[in-house]
Amino acid sequence: PEFSCPIRMRPMQGGPGARGGCQDHIAYRNTGSGKLGFALEETRSMDSGQGNAFTQTTTTLEFSKAPLEASLFEVPSGYTAVTDSSQLYGQPDMAAMMRAAQNGGAMGGDDDSRNNNNSSSGSVGSMKGAMPGFNGIKIAVLVPSNHGDNVSTTDLQNFLVERLTGGNVMAIAVSSQAEAQAAGATYFLTSDISKLKQSAAGKIGGIFGRATGAPTGGGNYDAQVDYRLIKLSDGSTAISNKATSKTESSAQSAAEAILGQEASAVLGVAK
Numbered sequence: 001p002e003f004s005c006p007i008r009m010r011p012m013q014g015g016p017g018a019r020g021g022c023q024d025h026i027a028y029r030n031t032g033s034g035k036l037g038f039a040l041e042e043t044r045s046m047d048s049g050q051g052n053a054f055t056q057t058t059t060t061l062e063f064s065k066a067p068l069e070a071s072l073f074e075v076p077s078g079y080t081a082v083t084d085s086s087q088l089y090g091q092p093d094m095a096a097m098m099r100a101a102q103n104g105g106a107m108g109g110d111d112d113s114r115n116n117n118n119s120s121s122g123s124v125g126s127m128k129g130a131m132p133g134f135n136g137i138k139i140a141v142l143v144p145s146n147h148g149d150n151v152s153t154t155d156l157q158n159f160l161v162e163r164l165t166g167g168n169v170m171a172i173a174v175s176s177q178a179e180a181q182a183a184g185a186t187y188f189l190t191s192d193i194s195k196l197k198q199s200a201a202g203k204i205g206g207i208f209g210r211a212t213g214a215p216t217g218g219g220n221y222d223a224q225v226d227y228r229l230i231k232l233s234d235g236s237t238a239i240s241n242k243a244t245s246k247t248e249s250s251a252q253s254a255a256e257a258i259l260g261q262e263a264s265a266v267l268g269v270a271k
Contacts, residue, residue: 136168137270139187139229140180143173144259148196148223149251159256160191163263169270181232187270188230191262195224195244196251221254222246227262229269239269 039058046054141164143157157173164171174180180188198221223245229238243261248254 134170136170137187138183138185139164139169139171139189139266139270140174140177140183140185140232141171142177142180142188142190143175144191144193144225144255146193146196146255148193149198149221151196151251151255155252156191156193156255156259160189160259160263163260164189164266169267177230177232185232187238187266188232189227189266190230191225191227191259193223193225193255193258194242195222196255197222198251199246220246221248221251223248223254223258225255225258225262227266229266239265241265 038060040060040063041058043055043057046056141157141160143153144160146153146156161171161173172183172185174183174185174188177188224242226242228240230236231238243258243265245254245257245261248257
């Protein structure tokens with residue numbers, strides 16, 4: 001390797017409070033005279049001394065030589081040194097945990113979720129009920145399919161509905177083309193997010209940024225959506241195109257950026 005990165009392992013600090021009885025002593029030993037650098041492939045073996053051994057292999061799938069920003073290596077503002085892990089992670093608020101347990105915090109969250117779902121269903125139903133009296137352009141929006149990083153496709157469907165609705169255009173969320181036809185829609189819109197992935201430089205920058213607490217600016221996402229607008233009266237394709245983006249720093253914002261371009265193009269041809 002071109003660089004040497006020596007590592008000094010310190011014994012792990014236990015949690016607060018004294019412990020009695022026998023305590024394990026963990027010893028680290030490196031074999032070989034090679035310089036320590038960034039391991040493209042590394043195998044670690046752990047032996048308990050009682051005949052039980054554990055082996056772990058780590059392989060690098062992607063490597064980039066893109067330059068990193070100097071801010072990644074600067075001490076973040078507000079940094080405070082700590083002496084043990086309990087100071088690093090802080091102590092849990094036991095009073096808050098007890099209140100949450102007494103109030104059934106998890107169940108309350110589920111109730112809120114159910115209320116929100118019921119509210120959303122009601123608004124969609126009201127919109128569909130109002131469509132027969134609407135004389136403008138009606139666009140039925142299918143849930144986008146996603147082949148990239150994890151994002152909420154339901155939220156993206158709602159984002160498209162909001163961007164497409166206005167003036168003489170009304171958009172509704174549907175789950176199939178048959179549902180769109182039953183609702184009396186003029187057009188049926190499908191969207192396929194074929195690419196939604198953070199750049200290699202962004203991944204490396206994010207690792208260093210999390211380690212130092214410094215902001216990172218190199219985590220842009222490469223995103224692409226392939227979309228198609230179908231005229232339901234005759235099944236013809238009004239527009240079939242794609243939109244791309246490489247400037248957003250999160251998966252959600254990158255997905256919304258390309259869907260925003262899609263909405264603008266659809267509104268340009270929907271007549």
